[in-house]
Structure formats: structure tokens, C-alpha cells
Amino acid sequence: MVDVDRYLLKPWEPPEEKLYPVIDELLAAWQATGEIARTEIRVVGHRWSQRSFAIRDFLASNAVPYRWYSADDPEGIRLLAAADAGPDAVPLLLTPDGTALANPSLTEVAAKVGLHTVPQGDxxxxxxxxxxxxxxxxxxxxxxxxxxxxxxxxxxxxxxxxxxxxxxxxxxxxxxxxxxxxxxxxxxxxxxxxxxxxxxxxxxxxxxxxxxxxxxxxxxxxxxxxxxxxxxxxVAYRQLPATGVDDLVGRGVYYGSASTVAAACVGQHVVIVGGANSAGQAAVFFARHAAKVTLAVRGPSLDRGMSRYLVEQVRALDNLEVRTSTTVTDCQGEFHLECLTLHDENTGMDEVVQASHVFIFIGAAPMxxxxxxxxxxxxxxxx
Ligand SMILES: Cc1cc2nc3c(=O)[nH]c(=O)nc-3n(C[C@H](O)[C@H](O)[C@H](O)COP(=O)(O)OP(=O)(O)OC[C@H]3O[C@@H](n4cnc5c(N)ncnc54)[C@H](O)[C@@H]3O)c2cc1C
Missing domain, CATH: 3.50.50.60 (FAD/NAD(P)-binding domain)
Incomplete structure (x- = not known):
């Protein structure tokens, strides 16, 4: 068994130019993350809670390692009890120094995990x-x-x-x-x-x-x-004009990609909305996790908005279905997304499909x- 973080093929001469700077860069990157990697942040929350998702997404997008515990699982229940935290305290952030932050703001989370939040001067x-x-x-x-x-x-x-x-x-x-x-x-x-x-x-x-x-x-x-x-x-993401969508944001509906929920997509049906490169990238990414991915594209073909290399990747995946001339018109679910309606612009037919997650990439407007x-x-x- 070996544990390989990085490897590089021996570069050409001279080493001062080709080899040493590459190794320097790898070491600097490793050193920069070393301090954070030694710490263990724990987050206890509910899988389908918007606040829990916001904190997980924030930590992940800032490359801060953390462990996630569901508030319904035995270990999550034990951590909540040990911190004397009631239902209002969830999501709960536990830091290595023993601090428990109940339902913290992102700025509080950032400061606690060592991100720089306060300007050095005015x-x-x-x-x-x-x-x-x-x-x-x-x-x-x-x-x-x-x-x-x-x-x-x-x-x-x-x-x-x-x-x-x-x-x-x-x-x-x-x-x-x-x-x-x-x-x-x-x-x-x-x-x-x-x-x-x-x-x-x-x-x-x-x-x-x-x-x-x-x-x-x-x-x-x-x-x-x-x-x-x-x-x-x-930019600010364009909002999907579908009924029911707003109430489910963070609970199965996501604007943009959310790699933190990739593990939750295993074995599920995931819908990606959009026909350009970011939708294509997300479709390829989630096809590695989900049982099935449907790419709902409003236009008549993928070639209009997506780079050719990506169209080829999309078409090569067996568990990725592309539905052109299709819009999402409705999202439903009690506590989280359960199903959505796909409207076929050519036939005028609606189809309700079961799906646990929908990721929306329908463009953005400049701020x-x-x-x-x-x-x-x-x-x-x-x-
Ligand atoms: C999933 C995905 C895949 C992509 N893949 C590609 C690709 O392969 N190739 C490609 O060319 N492009 C790609 N793009 C597009 C590319 O990422 C964008 O064009 C690029 O990020 C735009 O850079 P920007 O700095 O102008 O804006 P942004 O990346 O949008 O950054 C703006 C930043 O400003 C911050 N901000 C906004 N308002 C405030 C405020 N009031 N106070 C403080 N901060 C604020 C935001 O939080 C944000 O971090 C992709 C986009 C996505 C979403």
C-alpha cells in the first residue's frame, strides 16, 4: 500500500529551472494547508437544512476540512448532548479547542476556523x-x-x-x-x-x-x-422561473454546483438545468456519483451553448440523459426536493420525475x- 499525494515525472534539465521550482511549489502548498489539516472541525446539522448546507458549503469552498455529523445519527446526538445543545443550536460547529458555536453566522465560522476576516487597518x-x-x-x-x-x-x-x-x-x-x-x-x-x-x-x-x-x-x-x-x-445567478423552487433552495435545489452534496447523490436521480459549459461540467461531475443524471436543456441542441470537448464528454456517459427543448416548471417536496416537472417544448407534454437534487445553471446577470x-x-x- 502506498499513500501518494502528488507525483511528477522527472522533468527535463536544467533542474534549477524545471525541477526545483515545481518541488518548491508543492512544498509551499503542503505547508500552507498543514496547519488547517491538523485541526478537526465538526459540524452537526440536518441533511436538508438550508443553514447546515450554508455552513458546509462555506467550509468546503474555503478548503477547510471538516467532519459532518447528521443530528439524527447516534454520534450527532451524542455530540449535541455533550455540548448541551438544544434543537435551536443546530447547526452546531465544534472546534478543536472545544468551542461549540450554535447556529453561527458565516463570519463567526470564518473567524473560528482561522480565515482572515478583520482588516489590518482602516x-x-x-x-x-x-x-x-x-x-x-x-x-x-x-x-x-x-x-x-x-x-x-x-x-x-x-x-x-x-x-x-x-x-x-x-x-x-x-x-x-x-x-x-x-x-x-x-x-x-x-x-x-x-x-x-x-x-x-x-x-x-x-x-x-x-x-x-x-x-x-x-x-x-x-x-x-x-x-x-x-x-x-x-454575477448573480438567474433564478429558475418554476413554482415551488424558492422554498427548496438548499434542500435539494441548488444554484450552481455544490460539491458538498455529491456524496448524498450516490444512487439518486439528479437533474441539471442549463445548456452551457457550467451545466455540462456539473452533469459530467455528478454522473460519477448519481445513479442517473438528466440534463434539461431549454434549447434544441447542446452544440449551441457548450464547448465541443464537453459535448463529447456528456454524450459518452451512459447514465447521463440529455433532454433538449425541455424546461423545469415545478419543484415539489415536503421537507426536501422529491420530484419535479419537465415540460417538453416540442410536444407540450409535462412529465413528473422523481429526483433528489436539482442543480441550476441558467446563466447569470452581471452585478x-x-x-x-x-x-x-x-x-x-x-x-
Ligand atoms: C461551475 C462553473 C464552471 C465554470 N467553468 C468554466 C470553464 O471551464 N472555463 C471558463 O472560461 N469559465 C468557466 N466558468 C465561468 C468562470 O468561472 C467565470 O467567468 C469567472 O469566475 C468570472 O470571474 P469574476 O472574478 O469576474 O467573477 P466571479 O467568479 O463571479 O467572482 C465574483 C466574486 O465577488 C464576490 N462578491 C460579489 N459581491 C460581493 C460583495 N458585495 N462583497 C464581497 N464580495 C462580493 C462573490 O462572492 C464572488 O466570489 C465556470 C463557472 C462555473 C459556475
Missing amino acids: FYDDVIIIGGGPAGLGAAVYAASEGLHTVLIERQATGGQAGQSSRIENYLGFPDGVSGGQLTERARRQADKFGAEVLTARQVTGLEVRGPKRVVHFHNGSEIAARTIILATG TNGCPRASVATTPDSC
Whole structure:
């Protein structure tokens, strides 16, 4: 038996250029995760609870290892009793130092698991970047590498949408593809190396011009300022116009991919909604876990919105059914998703199918207002 974390084929000469930097990079990545990997965070919650899902998703998207316990299983019941936690305390987060956080906010979770949530100062000489997706991380790397005093603010997890991708095949410099997690981790380390500060689990809710300062307001009422703000807030997912869907979000219905629930999809029927690359990637990913995957595509063919390499992967999978000219019109379930209605645009027929999970990838609209739920205040320029 061997335990292989990474391996590499011996690269060409000279080793100073081809071998040592690769090993340095692997060691640095291992060192960076070592501290977190030694800790053991435990989450006790309900499988179909939105709050429990939000915490698991947050930890997973920030690459924080944790153990999950169902509040209905004997070990979950034992942990709740040991922490003297009642039903209102679920989800419960238990940290290695013995702290029990009852139904915590994401900012509390972030601070407890060692993520950086509090800015080092209240004024940054140069730049504040809002949004930690590829665009924001790229801006942080280039700003900090030019010596600018830089802070990046991310409300959920760095990596943004790209961080959710199981395999990105078209990113420059990665001919064999790269997972969103790997890409994010590298970009974060690169930003860190140049001295950019990265805050996680902090939502920006307002912007203000105050004299020469550009002020950013946080959801908890605090603020920081800089001379320049870069908005890299990405997109907001388009909502599926199906009845019953809103009540089941986080309980079988997910916008975007949710790798944390992949294990729960084993042996189940999973529906993916959408006809572009992210839907295709998710369909291929979940086909490895679920008994059956249905890809519901509104358009008449896959070729319109999906890259050819992905169409080929989708078509090669036996447990993946593609239904074109099909929309999801209704989602039903008492405590979680149980079935949904597929409407065939060609025949006009509806079909109710049993499904435990639906993942929605029907596009997104740019957050061109900068910050959602933001009150964008402007005060007169006093200088
Ligand atoms: C599953 C999936 C697979 C994909 N695969 C590919 C692929 O293979 N190839 C490809 O080219 N593209 C792919 N994409 C698309 C690609 O990921 C996006 O184009 C890219 O992530 C956009 O980067 P961005 O930084 O502009 O925005 P985003 O990635 O959307 O990042 C924006 C960030 O800003 C944060 N934010 C927003 N508002 C606030 C606020 N008020 N305060 C603090 N933070 C805030 C968000 O939380 C988010 O992290 C995929 C997308 C998905 C979802």
C-alpha cells in the first residue's frame, strides 16, 4: 500500500529551472494547508437544512476540512448532548479547542476556523478590491506585485464561480486542465506572496465617496477606505422561473454546483438545468456519483451553448440523459426536493420525475450595481 499525494515525472534539465521550482511549489502548498489539516472541525446539522448546507458549503469552498455529523445519527446526538445543545443550536460547529458555536453566522465560522476576516487597518493607501473571483484575485496579484497597498474583500470564498468548477480546460497555461480549487489556491498564494491582504466572509454593502477617500461599508456597520476601489463582483445567478423552487433552495435545489452534496447523490436521480459549459461540467461531475443524471436543456441542441470537448464528454456517459427543448416548471417536496416537472417544448407534454437534487445553471446577470443590497451613498467632495 502506498499513500501518494502528488507525483511528477522527472522533468527535463536544467533542474534549477524545471525541477526545483515545481518541488518548491508543492512544498509551499503542503505547508500552507498543514496547519488547517491538523485541526478537526465538526459540524452537526440536518441533511436538508438550508443553514447546515450554508455552513458546509462555506467550509468546503474555503478548503477547510471538516467532519459532518447528521443530528439524527447516534454520534450527532451524542455530540449535541455533550455540548448541551438544544434543537435551536443546530447547526452546531465544534472546534478543536472545544468551542461549540450554535447556529453561527458565516463570519463567526470564518473567524473560528482561522480565515482572515478583520482588516489590518482602516485606510489602505492604494486599492480595495471587492470580489475574490479570478478577476479580483488577478487584480490583487497585479496591484500588490506593483507595490500597491492592497486589500481584497470576498463575501463567501475566494475563487468565485471558477472556484466551484471541477475542471477548467481552457485557462491559459494549464494544457491538462486545472480544478477551480487548485486555481484558487495558487492565485491566493500568489496574491499573498506579493503582500495583498485577503479578507473572507465580509460582504460589502455600500460605497461612499468621502473627499479623496473611497469608503467601503461592511454589513456589520464597520468601514475601510482607500484611494481606489476595484469592483470585481461577478454575477448573480438567474433564478429558475418554476413554482415551488424558492422554498427548496438548499434542500435539494441548488444554484450552481455544490460539491458538498455529491456524496448524498450516490444512487439518486439528479437533474441539471442549463445548456452551457457550467451545466455540462456539473452533469459530467455528478454522473460519477448519481445513479442517473438528466440534463434539461431549454434549447434544441447542446452544440449551441457548450464547448465541443464537453459535448463529447456528456454524450459518452451512459447514465447521463440529455433532454433538449425541455424546461423545469415545478419543484415539489415536503421537507426536501422529491420530484419535479419537465415540460417538453416540442410536444407540450409535462412529465413528473422523481429526483433528489436539482442543480441550476441558467446563466447569470452581471452585478453592475457594484454591490448587491448596497446603499451607494455619495457625500460631497470636501477637498
Ligand atoms: C461551475 C462553473 C464552471 C465554470 N467553468 C468554466 C470553464 O471551464 N472555463 C471558463 O472560461 N469559465 C468557466 N466558468 C465561468 C468562470 O468561472 C467565470 O467567468 C469567472 O469566475 C468570472 O470571474 P469574476 O472574478 O469576474 O467573477 P466571479 O467568479 O463571479 O467572482 C465574483 C466574486 O465577488 C464576490 N462578491 C460579489 N459581491 C460581493 C460583495 N458585495 N462583497 C464581497 N464580495 C462580493 C462573490 O462572492 C464572488 O466570489 C465556470 C463557472 C462555473 C459556475
